[in-house]
Amino acid sequence: MDKPYVIGIAGSSGSGKTFFLKSFLDHFSTSEITLISQDDYYIPANTKTQEENRLYNFDLPTSIDRNAFYADIKDLFDGKTVYKEEYTFNNPALKPKMLEIKPANILVVEGLFIFHYEEINQLLDYRVFLDAEESIALERRLRRDLVERGYDHDDVMYKWINHVVPSYNEYLLPFRETCDLVIHNNTDEPAVIQSFTNDIASELRQRIY
Incomplete structure (x- = not known):
C-alpha cells in the first residue's frame, strides 16, 4: 500500500484527547483509518509494590x-x-x-511523547495539539483516575505535581507552536470538539480522496 497520511495527536493530561479521538475516528470507516497509541507501549510496571508504583514516574x-x-x-x-x-x-x-491494528490510508498516532521522539515526529504529516487550563485539566484527571483506574486521591495529586506537570512542560509544551492545529479545550461542551473534528475530517477527505 502507499504510505498512509499520518496525523499526530498529543496534548496535556486532561486536555480531552480521548473524546477528540473518538469524535474524529467516527468520521471514517475502520478500513479508512487506524489508531496506534503510545499508551499501549508502557514498559510493564505491574511487578512493583503499591508504594513503588505510586513513586514510579x-x-x-x-x-x-x-x-x-x-x-x-x-x-x-x-x-x-x-x-x-x-x-x-x-x-x-x-x-x-489483544488489539488488532490494521493498516489504512489514514494513520493516527497518539501520545504524550510523539513530537519528542524525533524518529516518530518526522513521520507525521499533520500535528494536532490539545491543551487546557491546568485547573480544568486536573479536574478531568482526577475524575478519570479515581473512577477508571482505581487510584486514590493522594496518588493522583502526587503524580500530578511531581510527574505530570513537569513532564508536560519539558517534553510536550515546547512543540505547541510547531503544530498545524492547536485546540484550547477548556469546556466540556462536545460541540466544540466535534466542530474541529468535522473540519479536519472534511479537509482530509478532500486531500486524500
Missing part, C-alpha cells in the same frame, strides 16, 4: 518501549497488521484485550 520518555512503538508504526507503513496487548495501567480489575 510514568511521565518520562523512558517509560515507553520507544523502539517497539516505532517498529509497529513502520510495520503499518509496510501494510502489515500489528497485534498488541492493550495496556491497562496496572488496574487488576481490567483484563487486557
Whole structure:
C-alpha cells in the first residue's frame, strides 16, 4: 500500500484527547483509518509494590518501549497488521484485550511523547495539539483516575505535581507552536470538539480522496 497520511495527536493530561479521538475516528470507516497509541507501549510496571508504583514516574520518555512503538508504526507503513496487548495501567480489575491494528490510508498516532521522539515526529504529516487550563485539566484527571483506574486521591495529586506537570512542560509544551492545529479545550461542551473534528475530517477527505 502507499504510505498512509499520518496525523499526530498529543496534548496535556486532561486536555480531552480521548473524546477528540473518538469524535474524529467516527468520521471514517475502520478500513479508512487506524489508531496506534503510545499508551499501549508502557514498559510493564505491574511487578512493583503499591508504594513503588505510586513513586514510579510514568511521565518520562523512558517509560515507553520507544523502539517497539516505532517498529509497529513502520510495520503499518509496510501494510502489515500489528497485534498488541492493550495496556491497562496496572488496574487488576481490567483484563487486557489483544488489539488488532490494521493498516489504512489514514494513520493516527497518539501520545504524550510523539513530537519528542524525533524518529516518530518526522513521520507525521499533520500535528494536532490539545491543551487546557491546568485547573480544568486536573479536574478531568482526577475524575478519570479515581473512577477508571482505581487510584486514590493522594496518588493522583502526587503524580500530578511531581510527574505530570513537569513532564508536560519539558517534553510536550515546547512543540505547541510547531503544530498545524492547536485546540484550547477548556469546556466540556462536545460541540466544540466535534466542530474541529468535522473540519479536519472534511479537509482530509478532500486531500486524500
